[in-house]
Amino acid sequence: MPELGNAGRGEIAALAGVAPYDDDSGKYHGRRRIQGGRERLRKSLFMGAFTATRHNPDLASFYARLRQNGKDHLCAVIAVARKLIVLANTVLSRKTEWTPQYQQK
Template sequence: MNRESGRYKGKRIIQGGRTQVRTVLYMAMMSAMQSNPIFKATYQRLLEAGKPKKVAIIACVRKMVVILNSMLRDGTMWDENMAKN
């Protein structure tokens, strides 16, 4: 949800949707950032670019979902080289 009116631009927040799914994905990413070098590097790169921590985590969650969807589509296992793209 964005808070904008005219020239005013407020903070955007996540609201609505599936709270349980969002919570599970968030916690999965917190664990993945500690053990997976791909997600850890992505998170650090976003922080160095000046992104807030929660924004960086959610961006990594989206990257994880895209990778998992492509793995299901192709019927493949985790490949670190695939995840670097």
């Protein structure tokens, strides 16, 4: 993905195919869906996000918080995938290392 590190977080999520799009019209508020983007990248991000929900303490706590707030499993995993691509974009644009918020005791 050559745009990684040079695009904004919304644009990078849309290019990866994990940006939520609304289905609203008037008083009707439909479910948000992901669409478009690069299919192979989206599938790879999904698998990475699924693994991160179990093995990365920061992303696992993010996933757990979403589930406690009533989000479906698939919706929460897609949110983690979006967070992964946004984190990768931020790390590359700032030219820094990723520092986890979770501190082992």
